[in-house]
Amino acid sequence: MTGADQHYREQRSRVGDLYSGLTDEQLGAQVPGCPAWTVRDVLGHLVGVPADVTAGLMDDAGSPKWTQSQVDARTGRPIADLIEEWDTTGPAFEAAMEGLGFLGWIFVMDISLHLDDVREALGLPLGTSPTDDLVLERLVEQADKRAPGTGSLTLSSAGRSWTIGAGEPGVSLTVDAPAELSRVLAARRADDAVRALDWSGDPEPWIPVLPLFREGR
DSSP states (O other): OOOHHHHHHHHHHHHHHHHTTOOHHHHTOEETTEEEEEHHHHHHHHHHHHHHHHHTOOTTTTSHHHHHHHHHHTTTOOHHHHHHHHHHHHHHHHHTGGGGTHHHHHHHHHHHHHHHHHHHHTTOOOOOSHHHHHHHHHHHHHHHHTOOSSOEEEEEETTEEEEEESSSEEEEEEOSSHHHHHHHHTTOSOHHHHHTSEEESOOTTTTTTSOSSSSOO
């Protein structure tokens, strides 16, 4: 099985390739998945994560305060400089991932979801790589842990299905693209937009519990 380090490295390469060709206008675009940030700001956060982790700067790790400090520390710096910083800190960060357990996969989820945040902001197709498929699996696993105590939900997309919760499936949600299902599970879609999807049965018990990272970035 490919480790978290390789998945992260491949996504880091994709981010670098994408950002290397962006215009100032594109870099200034607001990101719907992170409304307080621009496309440029997302890169500041992504570059700041391995820098802070390897430096042991983990107070309030994962909180909006922690992620915003990464953005603020890199405001105004050229994109090439940020990519160079990431190329410097990234390899050691990736090498340590094996010892981080599930936290290593959290970092893979973070970079993957933010890469799709940027793609969405730029009007580009969402990711379809094996890493994106794995992130969806992880998001489903986490949604299962938050499921209500009674009842179950069947999630379906592109010929794949998962059942979360306990008991006989009484509710189902079908989403055409796996990447769009990831957006739902990662709190990138408003509750009303989730309600408007293709549900069978009552969605209301599931609306509050499906999204991971509802309060974070």
